[in-house]
Amino acid sequence: MRLKVKLFASLTRFAPGGQSAGIAFEMDVPEGASLADVAELLRLPAEEIKIAYVNARAQQLDWQLQDDDEIGYFPPVGGG
Known part of the structure; x- marks a missing residue:
């Protein structure tokens, strides 16, 4: 099945092809x-x-995905 995936903040370093956040x-x-x-x-x-x-x-990480879902992952965010 095919998904749309978005990675945010520090997780973008794992994106194939160097996608931006x-x-x-x-x-x-x-x-x-x-x-x-x-x-x-x-x-x-x-x-x-x-x-x-x-x-x-x-959603929890055990959530079962369906074709054409858009998913995203965020890391913990810190600030000053």
């Missing part, structure tokens, strides 16, 4: 994949994922 790229994943499976395929460190969303709604 918040710019979607498409990705093919096996049927029945979860948010955790996609994170693993992208080699996102689990400790660097604070929030994941599917179609603009925050």
Whole structure:
């Protein structure tokens, strides 16, 4: 199945092709994949994922994805 994926802030370093933060790229994943499976395929460190969303709604990493979902991952954010 095909997904639209967005990575934000420090997670953009894992985007294929050097995409900028918040710019979607498409990705093919096996049927029945979860948010955790996609994170693993992208080699996102689990400790660097604070929030994941599917179609603009925050979801747990075990959420099962559907074809054409738009997903995104945010790291913990710090500030000064």
